[in-house]
Amino acid sequence: QVQLVQSGAEVKRPGASVKISCKASGNTFNNYFIHWVRQAPGQGLDWVGMINPSGGTTTYAQKFQVRLTMTRDTSTNTVYMELTSLRSEDTAVYYCATAAGYYTSPDFWGPGTLVTVSS
Amino acid sequence: DVQMTQSPSSLSASIGDRVTITCRASQDISNSLAWFQQKPGKAPKSLIYAASTLQSGVPSKFSGGGSGTVFTLTITGLQPEDFATYYCQQYKSYPLTFGGGTKVEIK
Numbered sequence: 001q002v003q004l005v006q007s008g009a010e011v012k013r014p015g016a017s018v019k020i021s022c023k024a025s026g027n028t029f030n031n032y033f034i035h036w037v038r039q040a041p042g043q044g045l046d047w048v049g050m051i052n053p054s055g056g057t058t059t060y061a062q063k064f065q066v067r068l069t070m071t072r073d074t075s076t077n078t079v080y081m082e083l084t085s086l087r088s089e090d091t092a093v094y095y096c097a098t099a100a101g102y103y104t105s106p107d108f109w110g111p112g113t114l115v116t117v118s119s
Numbered sequence: 120d121v122q123m124t125q126s127p128s129s130l131s132a133s134i135g136d137r138v139t140i141t142c143r144a145s146q147d148i149s150n151s152l153a154w155f156q157q158k159p160g161k162a163p164k165s166l167i168y169a170a171s172t173l174q175s176g177v178p179s180k181f182s183g184g185g186s187g188t189v190f191t192l193t194i195t196g197l198q199p200e201d202f203a204t205y206y207c208q209q210y211k212s213y214p215l216t217f218g219g220g221t222k223v224e225i226k
Contacts, residue, residue: 044218044219044220045208046217047215095163104168105165105210107168108165112162
């Protein structure tokens with residue numbers, strides 16, 4: 001089974017950018033799509049976007065289109081999520097999760113990265 | 120976007136009870152529906168996909184049903200480890216969308 005290791009917690013000022021990572025174990029990196037889902041404190045789950053590590057193609061939630069970039073480094077089996085122009089409402093735990101295909105559900109989740117946006 | 124509505128938002132139940140959570144989609148999503156369990160401070164765990172297929176290792180006390188726009192998650196013989204928040208999610212179309220969650224608490 002794939003293992004996902006996420007980068008550590010971040011604290012950012014409003015207006016700044018954050019780039020967090022999700023490293024997948026094993027040689028199955030190109031076999032999965034990687035989704036990012038966030039959860040604000042005490043709130044529900046909110047889908048952010050998805051990257052296909054094999055070709056690097058991405059699909060983003062409309063509300064993040066302008067501020068969001070997902071990339072991957074196939075040499076290290078790592079995907080990155082960068083969110084710019086941060087505001088307090090972006091404070092959340094950001095999870096990465098694997099999915100077997102474009103129209104399949106994310107089935108295995110990483111432990112999450114807390115991003116705090118505060119002045 | 121497909122809106123997912125879960126009910127109830129919370130429920131209280133006793134050990135050994137059977138509970139059912141309902142999830143409604145704003146349009147037909149066929150059987151492209153997943154259920155997740157989340158405990159405080161932990162990542163969500165996938166329980167069911169394709170509306171009724173259990174993920175490997177998930178006990179048969181969990182069952183899912185429905186298709187189209189109405190879906191259910193049933194948990195039989197509630198145990199202390201089952202008290203958690205449950206989310207439905209559709210993956211028929213992008214953006215993927217989640218229900219608001221159902222918190223199952225001990226009565």
